[in-house]
Amino acid sequence: MQQNKIVIIGAGLTGLIVAKELKNNGLDVVLLEKLDQPGGRIRTIEKNGWSLDVGFQVLLTAYPYLNKHVPLNRLELQNLDAGATIFYKKRTIAIGDPLRTKGVLLSTIFSNVGTLNDKLLIFKLQRTVKKWSVDEIFEYPNCSTMEYLTNYGFSDNIIQKFFKPFFTGIFLEDKLETSARMFLFVFKMFAEGNAAIPHGGIGSLPQFLVKEYGIKIHYNRPVAALGKGFVVTSDGEKISADLIVDTRPEFSADHEELNWNGCHNFYFEHPSPRLIKSPRIGLNANPQKLVNNIFYPSSILVPHSKKGMELLSVTVVNSHRLGKSELEKVVIKELIEDFQLSNLNLVHYFFIPKAIPVVNPSLNQFTVIEEDGVIKAGDYLMNGSQNAACKAGEYIAAFILDKEKILDGLTK
Ligand SMILES: Cc1cc2nc3c(=O)[nH]c(=O)nc-3n(C[C@H](O)[C@H](O)[C@H](O)COP(=O)(O)OP(=O)(O)OC[C@H]3O[C@@H](n4cnc5c(N)ncnc54)[C@H](O)[C@@H]3O)c2cc1C
Incomplete structure (x- = not known):
């Protein structure tokens, strides 16, 4: 089998999944990472x-x-407890999913964090998102999380005391401007599993992938430039490549600054x-x-x-x-x-x-686009999550494997 030379830039989760999938299918890659360890944003x-x-x-x-x-x-x-301890004006209250966290049933029901109606709405929303598929969630009409929560009927009290601090910590922005699709996706994930x-x-995750799948990484090798059929590392080495997978999250899909x-x-x-x-x-x-x-x-x-x-x-x-x-x-x-x-x-x-x-609206579909032998990849093309990084990695690897099969067919 004639093999394209594939260079992957970045050993974050996306780059690692591409490398793992290709390696499992018998293809070698050159994986260049600027840092001295794998994982990128997971370290x-x-x-x-x-x-x-x-x-x-x-x-x-x-x-x-x-x-x-x-x-x-x-x-x-x-696993982390399915709930949180809320600190408010020198008082604390433990709230959570009473079905999964011991000892929070009464404090959740009788807490002044939200009304009884809010608690019923939470159960209703949990049931709803469990029924929806992830794809259905990402087709939900786009609006901000804050708009969604308000329109759903949650009281200002529970929004301010629970949803806002909780999802601020997840979205890392405190206005809850993040797409409601992302909120519904994360809410579904919390309803169906655990935070762990x-x-x-957290760095054990990429370390595990590297060890388990024998992924070889060239550490401390930042790519300084790339062109059609080559990359140049910061120490001036030019590495030829038939195909480049660039996982650096620097520009959006339409080449805008992220x-x-x-x-x-x-x-x-x-x-x-x-x-x-x-x-x-x-x-x-x-x-x-x-x-x-x-x-x-x-x-x-x-x-x-x-x-x-x-x-x-x-x-x-x-x-x-x-x-x-x-x-x-x-x-x-x-x-x-x-x-x-x-x-x-x-x-x-x-x-x-x-x-x-910031990806607005958040997406769950990944379309592989190859331009001049370069494929851009990463969570930033769909939504900022480990799940998106894994999905992007899988789709890119499948695209490359298809290409290789066609090439293999042509050379036989
Ligand atoms: C503080 C924080 C909290 C988060 N919380 C969550 C969470 O709770 N749940 C969740 O799902 N997601 C969370 N995320 C997001 C999650 O970590 C990312 O979605 C995921 O790691 C993205 O992986 P990636 O490979 O696409 O990108 P990156 O991890 O950014 O990978 C890009 C890689 O390219 C390398 N690189 C960059 N420039 C060069 C260069 N010139 N040459 C060679 N290599 C280069 C980088 O070092 C990096 O290894 C969080 C992220 C952070 C930072």
Whole structure:
């Protein structure tokens, strides 16, 4: 079989799925990655004895394409509680799905987070999205999440105290302007599965793929330029390529500059015990405050826990343009005053301006377009999710395999 030389730029989830699929079908690729580890936006680093995810990130076990490509049962997943602890004006309330999280039934029903009607609407919406297919959801007339929630009849109280902080932490924007299709998709995924994090941190996911499928990656090899039939790495090497798969999320499908949602992620350590015992998210429902959510990775990172100490992840979505040191001061003040935490020691700070690409309307269809021997790929062409990255990877690999079969037929 005559083989095209395929170069993949980027070892994020999309690039890894393309490489895995092609390798499983007997095709070799050259995979060039600018960093010294795989995963792109899904990474974990080690510091001060802790494993730190580069931005708080979960995977949703119901994601259909993630399930298809990653044997999730091999990742040592820790499910998060199906609910959240809401912090509001020095009060806390645990709410959640009473069918899946022990001990939240009464607090959910009697909480002042939303009316009884809101709780009935949540059950109704859960039943509805379970009936809809993912494709049907992405055909839903486009509007913002905020418009959808209001039109569905949810009270301002539950929108402000639950939906807004919860989905701000997911979409990484605090106006809920994100397409309602994305909201319905994520809501369906929460209704049908769990939010989970591997014990070793979110970066275990790409690390697993690399190891399991023997994917060879050329690390620290940023591509500086590309043209018809070649790429040039930053050290000046020109690598010829019959086909290039470019997974760098730099421009949208119509070559426009991408817009992004991002976040600031602080990691603090403090002496045990934890403020929230189980692996559950803590939401700040006060819109005047900067901290959006907190989570204790030390509630799951068993092998990396430091005895007697806890690791706390704190996410800020809207920093009101404060610089790092100002922001740090405000965050610590809020953690002390609103969450009653003390003895906090900053372990690390990540600023991640490009976390979730803004794709409006969000899409679920991926059409492979090859222009001058280059195929653009990535979540940003559909919707900002691991599921979209896996789907894009699968479709591109299938397209390449079809091409190879035609070429093979011609050479026989
Ligand atoms: C903080 C945060 C939270 C998130 N939360 C969630 C979540 O809860 N659930 C969810 O589903 N999704 C979440 N996401 C989004 C999810 O991580 C992405 O959808 C997914 O990782 C996209 O994968 P990708 O391969 O398409 O893109 P990337 O991961 O961006 O991959 C692109 C790759 O190209 C490499 N690259 C860039 N330039 C070059 C170059 N010049 N030469 C060579 N290589 C290059 C990059 O280093 C990277 O490895 C989150 C993302 C972040 C950052």
